[in-house]
Amino acid sequence: NAGVTQTPKFQVLKTGQSMTLQCAQDMNHEYMSWYRQDPGMGLRLIHYSVGAGITDQGEVPNGYNVSRSTTEDFPLRLLSAAPSQTSVYFCASRLRSTVNTEAFFGQGTRLTVV
Amino acid sequence: DAKTTQPPSMDCAEGRAANLPCNHSTISGNEYVYWYRQIHSQGPQYIIHGLKNNETNEMASLIITEDRKSSTLILPHATLRDTAVYYCIVRGTGTYKYIFGTGTRLKVLA
Numbered sequence: 001n002a003g004v005t006q007t008p009k010f011q012v013l014k015t016g017q018s019m020t021l022q023c024a025q026d027m028n029h030e031y032m033s034w035y036r037q038d039p040g041m042g043l044r045l046i047h048y049s050v051g052a053g054i055t056d057q058g059e060v061p062n063g064y065n066v067s068r069s070t071t072e073d074f075p076l077r078l079l080s081a082a083p084s085q086t087s088v089y090f091c092a093s094r095l096r097s098t099v100n101t102e103a104f105f106g107q108g109t110r111l112t113v114v
Numbered sequence: 115d116a117k118t119t120q121p122p123s124m125d126c127a128e129g130r131a132a133n134l135p136c137n138h139s140t141i142s143g144n145e146y147v148y149w150y151r152q153i154h155s156q157g158p159q160y161i162i163h164g165l166k167n168n169e170t171n172e173m174a175s176l177i178i179t180e181d182r183k184s185s186t187l188i189l190p191h192a193t194l195r196d197t198a199v200y201y202c203i204v205r206g207t208g209t210y211k212y213i214f215g216t217g218t219r220l221k222v223l224a
Contacts, residue, residue, distance in 0.1 A: 031210050035214075042217060043158070045213075048211070050210060092158075094210070102160035103150075103158075103212065104160070105158045107156055107157050108155070
């Protein structure tokens with residue numbers, strides 16, 4: 001049972017480059033989300049999705065795009081990377097249920113923009 | 115979602131109980147209290163959650179005050195591997211957003 005898988009684990013980009021951070025889960029969870037974590041801070045929500053074809057913005061969405069074409073995958077795209085996007089990115093998923101359920105997090109992607 | 119307040123850091127001797135407090139004075143009736151921890155920049159790990167009754171699982175106990183304005187996470191016998199940042203989060207049924215604060219950095223001392 002893989003859970004939530006993020007790739008790559010590490011990435012260095014030059015300013016202006018684009019890339020996609022991958023997130024996949026094999027638990028058939030409806031809810032998926034992306035967070036970023038800057039040094040010494042908690043996680044901040046970037047975008048989230050409540051199901052295939054449905055996405056919405058979180059606290060810090062600027063500079064990021066998402067789409068959700070399947071239940072399993074929720075990629076995060078940086079169209080033109082900036083040094084301010086240097087951070088650790090976490091993907092999470094949760095089962096949609098009337099009973100509160102916990103979120104499962106991936107191990108993170110450490111992104112450096114130079 | 116209600117905001118939470120936690121002490122920035124705590125120390126605990128190995129083998130002793132670690133009691134981590136959290137204030138959530140603006141919590142509303144349908145909001146649950148969740149606890150997660152993050153070990154050395156790994157992805158956050160779920161610990162426990164509750165609404166108004168005390169809860170216990172294999173990892174920890176959660177004590178919620180009667181007025182629900184505060185709670186305490188208890189690790190009954192802390193080990194060095196429990197050294198982590200612990201986040202207290204309040205979230206309502208039907209919403210997805212977890213609002214993370216800066217958490218409590220727990221250091222378990224040998």
